[in-house]
């Protein structure tokens with residue numbers, strides 16, 4: 001494949017949204033006198049050494065990243081890499097050991113109990129793997145639960161809950177109890193409950209891992225659909241690469257508590273930051289993720305200039321037919337500017353891999 005440096009390759013020039021959640025130098029260390037670890041020589045130790053010398057586990061190590069308004073931000077890594085701990089630190093379900101978590105500029109680590117409760121009730125919502133539905137409450141009351149805690153009047157919360165029930169495709173099930181529904185349906189209730197409070201940020205902690213593969217695929221589609229409809233900022237934990245590639249606007253890869261890479265799906269697949277990420281993405285169908293931007297070559301003087309035009313962000317698989325049928329190089333054009341050309345040779349190289 002044509003060598004392309006990651007810096008040159010990015011997704012379409014969508015206007016960059018402001019950062020909603022700005023995380024800086026975040027640490028979570030479990031163990032005795034954990035607070036002495038960040039910033040000290042202990043912080044430099046490997047996981048095993050830290051455990052041996054200080055009896056501590058650094059579940060999150062010096063994490064710095066920003067989540068943008070309206071994006072689906074996926075946190076991915078093997079089991080034990082720190083995904084859950086990191087995301088729990090963002091809502092302070094786990095108290096961070098050091099660092100800052102700024103929500104619209106306000107450090108939630110400094111929030112008092114009352115303020116924190118307000119943030120959790122009004123600005124955040126969560127969807128968990130094990131649904132977390134209240135078994136003795138009907139579906140509609142489960143969905144309305146967050147609104148009830150907030151003190152919303154009955155009529156208003158039922159109206160909103162019914163709207164959410166319809167939104168997740170469960171119209172008519174409001175009177176059922178959770179155990180009368182399948183796993184996939186229960187998770188739809190979980191989604192509706194989270195959306196009911198109209199949160200600024202929605203957190204998903206491996207929400208679909210307990211579902212069987214077909215239902216899981218349905219639910220992923222459902223998240224994409226809901227995201228398109230409601231446009232919420234979503235932070236989504238998964239250890240499943242396909243899920244990450246499908247859902248993520250950007251993916252953050254973690255290993256041993258540290259961030260290894262943050263990038264769009266095509267960046268993670270096309271330019272893995274190290275062998276760990278390379279290994280992770282080695283089985284991916286690159287033609288389904290990478291775009292023409294990754295394989296185009298500079299035009300040569302002897303290239304015909306009248307080939308078909310395609311945009312740089314067309315996925316290779318979608319462009320293959322056009323490129324392979326054309327009897328001249330396809331021109332990769334954005335904003336009237338010729339960025340490069342692609343021929344059958346470049347396409348076949350990726351497909352043959």
Ligand SMILES: Nc1ncnc2c1ncn2[C@@H]1O[C@H](COP(=O)(O)OP(=O)(O)OP(=O)(O)O)[C@@H](O)[C@H]1O
Pocket residue numbers: 030031057058059077078079080081082083084085086239
């Ligand atoms: N309460 C705790 N006390 C001590 N160590 C903990 C605690 N919670 C998590 N850890 C450790 O922190 C590390 C990160 O765990 P975490 O659950 O965040 O990883 P994860 O990537 O979410 O894994 P999984 O996908 O298995 O949930 C692990 O080594 C774990 O053993």
